[in-house]
Amino acid sequence: MEEGELIKISDLIKVKVYDREGLHIGHVQDLALEGDLSTPYLAYLGLHLHWTDRVGEFELVRPVEDIVLLTPWSQVQDIDEDGIRLNCVHPDIPIVTAKGKCLMRRDVLNKQMLDAAGNRIQRVDDVFIEREGKTLKVIGLEMGLGWLASSSSLQNLMEKLKKKFGGWQDKEMIPWEAVLRIDDDAVVIGEGPE
Amino acid sequence: MARKRRFSRKNLIIFLSVLGPGIIVSMVDNDAGGIATYSVAGARYGYSILWVMIPTVLLLYMVQEMNARMGIVTGKGLAALIRERFSLRLTALIMLAVMVANFTNAISNFAGVAASAQIFGIPRWVAVPLAGFGVWYIVLKGSYRIVEKIFLLVGGIYICYIISAFIAKPDWGAVSKGLFVPSGQLNVSYIVMVVTVIGTTIAPWMQFYQQASIVDKGLDTESLAFERLDTAVGNTFLFVAAGAIIVCCAAAFFNNPAVGMTRIETAEEAAMALAPIAGVYASTLFAVGLLFASLFAASILPLSSAYMVCEAFGWEMGIDRSFSEAKNFYLAYTIFIVGGALIVLIPGLPLITMMLISQTINGILLPVIVTCMLLIVRDRDIMGNYTNSDVYHAVAWVAVAILYILDIMLVVTTIFPVGR
Structure with missing residues (x-):
């Protein structure tokens, strides 16, 4: 590690x-x-x-x-x-x-991802983290193969997120910064406030 | 008194609004594969196999009641709960197996449409594309409420089997004995028949479909008692219709000395063979029942599969959504219908073998899925105060253990078909 x-x-x-x-x-x-x-x-x-x-x-x-x-x-x-x-x-x-x-496993892993309007995107396949010394930092949510079958509205959202959170290039991952909130049964994704 | 009457009327209105998922799933269960299995069971073993339907339908009720409870309490479909409770890998494996089984089931139902249409002189290359387009269009263009009403209306066609059973003039005393006095045969082919009847009656797709449609309907815990009633009514209807098919074929073939050893392998063979024995009306009604049952299942099975795959992977779904909103949902539904219909049009395809394979996959999957359900339904984090009671849970585990044993027997006898 x-x-x-x-x-x-x-x-x-x-x-x-x-x-x-x-x-x-x-x-x-x-x-x-x-x-x-x-x-x-x-x-x-x-x-x-x-x-x-x-x-x-x-x-x-x-x-x-x-x-x-x-x-x-x-x-x-x-x-x-x-x-x-x-x-x-x-x-x-x-x-x-x-x-x-x-809690990442209880509240995020495998949960439904929604956009800010409440539309289903796909489920969270996994959560990427990165080691920084003794600490672990959450980097983003894995999209897995679901990305391949995604709708055009999701592709638009992903393009917007890409523009907003510069430096993030991996289209199989949604950056953690794009997570607006964690609801009871869903992870809400969006560009957030301008 | 007036207050009581108002309360009853209110309950009736709630029940009528809840009515649907349990009844539809039970009626679709009598699809082309189901009708074939019950026909063969009646023709080969007579009334003596009827008693198997009682424990089978009781177990079906238990499983579906848990589905109803899980759907209402969590607001999620079974595929979603499996995904959230277990790993992505296990979910993907189960989904793949259910999809394969559902696809072969869909093929067998289009084969049922083709066969029954041919009995009425309609060529398969006309009937199958028409049927495929019809069911696809109804779901694509209709709202959930409209589609559900059409399904409930079409489901009434199963009365054909009850009428057919009466026309076949069974010995009702022998029917009662076969139903209430368990009797068995210690030979492999009888055991295989019992396993197949159970496997056909409690199919895995039913669990996914019923729970998804309950979620789609947005039922809450206040509706739970009514959904249980909906399930019980559906199961009763299934029991009567399946029993009628067995009775009809038992009376016409097994208990008819003039017929002797009539070899019935498919539902359409049963329909055609009925004409000289029980009369043309029984035969026609049987064929009409097969046609509508196949049509009905040909639309529900792809729908169930589309719900399931979208739930598991979290894609937008539901027949109240537009095509652009739920592209993957409609795509999955369309692939199942178009693929199923096209395969049936290929000449010389071994449809009976494919149907048997799908039943075997169903049989293997069922206890696995019920095991997942039992782990979920006992999880207080998920179900809150609506977990299974200790006794209910113990009974369910015993039933699952029996299913595993039957499954092993089914797999073994499918691979080594001794005495079949």
């Missing part, structure tokens, strides 16, 4: 997660942005823990298995092909609420 290399979100799902002491504690379930989409940098890791007997500061009555928690990205110490290492020790893993967060 080189600096600047494009990675797909689906390739990171199920990647193993280790704690500071090297204990395999679970796998990646999701990756999240701030809900207001103010920054394209992933701010949270959705962690599927094999088990835990503590959630945040709360001791549980008995250990639970297969629990998914959201931990701040600041807890990530290192990422490579073998897995993600945290800088905390299981089960003392800081957690944050999932409320109001934009």
Whole structure:
């Protein structure tokens, strides 16, 4: 996983997660942005823990298995092909609420893309991210083969997006800047305000 | 009292507005392939195979009820839910298999149009293009409400089979016994027949179509009870029509000593063979039923396929959209109709083999799709408070397990057709 290399979100799902002491504690379930989409940098890791007997500061009555928690990205110490290492020790893993967060797998991957007028474009085939040091930045949405069968209105939209977001050349990808908002069941794409 | 009467009238109005998806999908289920299967079942095994229809239709109701619930609660079609819940790869694989099965089904229905038209002296090169253009035009130019009303009206033609069954003068006591007393034969060909009847009655395209049309209709949770009723009415109609075909052929061929071992392989063979035995009216009604059933299915199957592919890939869809708005939707629909019709016009094509292949693919796919449905319908993130209850879910899993076993038997006996 080189600096600047494009990675797909689906390739990171199920990647193993280790704690500071090297204990395999679970796998990646999701990756999240701030809900207001103010920054394209992933701010949270959705962690599927094999088990835990503590959630945040709360001791549980008995250990639970297969629990998914959201931990701040600041807890990530290192990422490579073998897995993600945290800088905390299981089960003392800081957690944050999932409320109001934009989870890439839950809310974006495979969801319907709509234009600003509500017309269906196609589904999100994948999400491209790029490594910048210890952080991961969302770059765009993969269009896949759907682009080949797209309507003329979509082609017009893509041309407009291309003009507006200069430097973006890959027509199989919609730049993240073109995402206006994430609705309950759809990703809304458009040129945005002039 | 007055208040109660107003409430009932309101319910009736809601029911009539909800009415459609469940009934249409059940009626289309009796397509050319279905009529052929039920005809052959009745001719070969008589009334003794009737009881199979009861558990089959009950299972069909369970599956379709889940479809109705998923469509109403999520506002999404089955293909969309499969895509969102599972991976793109699995979705693409399922879509490909369903598309292949649907395309061969569409071909068999155009073959049904050709065969039944020939019984009335209309050459296939006239009947098939006319039928193809007719169903294509109705869907392209009509709104959903109009198309649904036409479909419901045409669906009434299945009464032909009920009348045919009465004309064939069956022994109603033996019919009752065959229906309510399970009896089987321990031979491969009987088991294959049972599997084929189940596979024909519960076809995967039905799940996609019903859920998509519920979404298209914009039904909400208040309509759920009425949609269940719509499904139950449709399933009852399917049960009666399929049962009538079996009874008609059982009375005319199996239980008729003068006929002996009449080999019936297709629905049109059954229609023609009925004339000297049960009379020309029974034969004509049977052929009319086959013609309309084939026409009906030839329009619904491509429609179901177009909905499915657009949902899975997120393209604009719906018959209330214009061609320019939903280009891919109409393109898929047109390819299915034109392709299906053209293939039927190729002389010497092994249509029965193609129909059997499509039924086999359907049979293999069904438990896979029902498994996906059971995982989705139990997911509280998706279904909220409308998940399956524990008992309902357990019963559904048992049914799926039986389907898997039957599937394995179907595949094995299709590859090694011992005793067929």
